Amino acid sequence: MPHILIVEDETIIRSALRRLLERNQYQVSEAGSVQEAQERYSIPGFDLVVSDLRLPGAPGTELIKLAQGAPVLIMTSYASLRSAVDSMKMGAVDYIAKPFDHDEMLQAVARILKDRQSLKNTPSGERPSTARGEKAPASDGEIGIIGSCGAMQDLFGKIRKVAPTDSNVLIQGESGTGKELVARALHNLSRRAKAPLISVNCAAIPETLIESELFGHEKGAFTGASAGRAGLVEAADGGTLFLDEIGELPLEAQARLLRVLQEGEIRRVGSVQSQKVDVRLIAATHRDLKTLAKTGQFREDLYYRLHVISLRLPPLRERGSDVVEIARAFLERQRTRMGRADLRFAADAEQAIRHYSWPGNVRELENAIERAAILCESPDISAELLGIDIELDTLDDLEQEDLLGDTSLLPSAHEPTEDLSLEDYFQHFVLEHQDHMTETELARKLGISRKCLWERRQRLGIPRRKSNAVADG
The missing domain is CATH 1.10.8.60 (Helicase, Ruva Protein; domain 3)
Known part of the structure; x- marks a missing residue:
């Protein structure tokens, strides 16, 4: 069982993270500071150290040296993301931005531990890492995404062609299809692979803060801006900026982003000075940006700037x-x-x-x-x-089975099939076979779903046999 050390001064966060990891079969120890971690534990003995960046006393990056090769995952708020990128340059294996959801943390932990195990099993000592800025392991191919169907193979081919360029990419697909994995593959296969990949969920940042978060701000630019700060676009300088759910970006922020794409420069909120940035933009959305552009909810000029290369990620059902x-x-x-x-x-x-x-x-x-x-x-x-009840689910995509594949279920030669309509044949087939077939078997032989079978029974007034109902229920 992997042993993880959590170093976090906020008791509530530390306890919640400990419970999450323990529920997922990890052994967990904890400390509130770097000093406490040093005093209580042998830090190099852990499989993974998860540490907040800002701690009382020494910062979390001190643990990188103290871990002596054990991976360190840095937690940070959006406000200090630039420092998180710097911490990776110091040797942190990855960073995760607060607030993070449970799945995001578990995926990061599982990925890092898998890489550590692979490293132990690699005689040459070459690092098969998938952290930001590093190439994906060869075990899943250079793309690092599972997929054998034609649509995915076509997508992989496009990724290989597009990745080495600096063209903007728009990834379209339903929620949960893995758009960030595609963005990561594009980054890992690009010439920017050793620079940061900064991922931002536009829907997760409050509208009032998003311009400051993306483009930074100067001291006094707004209430609470007690110091100047770089934004996420600056943090991605030299690398890749991935904007997930870009359809949620407010129009004013869209105008600033358009300037980045057109001029290659940003201007912090409250500043009159512009500065150059070298950023490749990858955007993703589950919404129809073209329609949003036509209705004025998304800038049309930005849409066409983003739409240089468009990749569609198919839903799982396809x-x-x-x-x-x-x-x-x-x-x-x-x-x-x-x-x-x-x-x-x-x-x-x-x-x-x-x-x-x-x-x-x-x-x-x-x-x-x-x-x-x-x-x-x-x-x-x-x-x-x-949590799937395939028997009662309202699915229409049950596996089709051609009736001609089983001649025993076709009407015999003496039956006047040519005089039967489709509805007559359906009724004839069901009445003949329902004594010895379940509803599921009937539906499959007819090439329809159980829901469709039930609806046709209702429409044609064909009752289910009680014996059938009991056996199938």
Whole structure:
């Protein structure tokens, strides 16, 4: 079980983080300062140190030296993000900006620990890291994203072509499809890979603060601005700026961003001086920016600046067998994290994973598997534990099965099939086979979903046999 040290002076944050990590099968120790950590523990003995940047006494970056090679993850607020980037130059393995959600922290921890384990297993000692500014491991290919379907292979080809350029990229896709992974792949395969990748969720920053956060401000620019501060665009100088949910960016901030793209310069809030920046912009959205531009909710000139290269990330429901491959990768992560090598999907779980529409996409799939792995008391993870009821779900994309593939279920030669309409044939088929087939089997042989079968029964007045209902319920 990996042993993690948390160094954080805020008791509430430290306790919450400890509970989160312990719930996910990590051994956790804690300290309120660098000095306390030194006095109580042998810091190099930990698998990972998670430290706040600003601590009483010595800053969190002091732990980088004290860890003697053990990875250090720096936590920082947006206000001190420039310092976080500097801390990476000092040797921190990565940073995470506050406020962060639980999934974001767990993903960062899992990634760092996986890299550390890979490093131990690599005889040459070459670092297979995926931290910001470093290349993705070869185990998942140079892209670092799972996907075998045609749409994803096409996307990977475009990423390889686009990454070496400095062209702006707009990534479009539903929430939870993995747009940030695409942005990370573009950065890792670019000439800017050794410089920072600064990720910003435009929807997570209050509208009143977003200009200051992105472009910085001068002392006295507004109430509470007691000192000048660099913004996130400056922090990304020489590297890549990833703006997630750019459709939520206010119009005034859009005008400032347009200046960055057109002139390659920024002006801090409250300043009359401009300064040059060298930033590659990658933006992402789940909204239709073209429509927003037409209705005046998004600047049309900015839209066309962003739309130099457009990449579409398909939803999980359009990725065929990828969903099972991704699910198995997530399950393997849970096996490792929880020390339960016996965990596996039951047959009904794999079927549910394959046929469910996953409206929350990859993020929903990952959360469902994590929840199921935690709650599972036996080696087999069932569809019920995943929270999927494929029998009652209103899905229309159940696996199609051609009736012609099973001639035993076709009407016999003496039956007047040519005189039957489609509705007549449906009724004839259901009445003939419902005594020995479940509703699921009937639906599959007809090539429709259970919901559709139920609706047609209602419309045609075909009751379910009681024996069938009991057996299938």
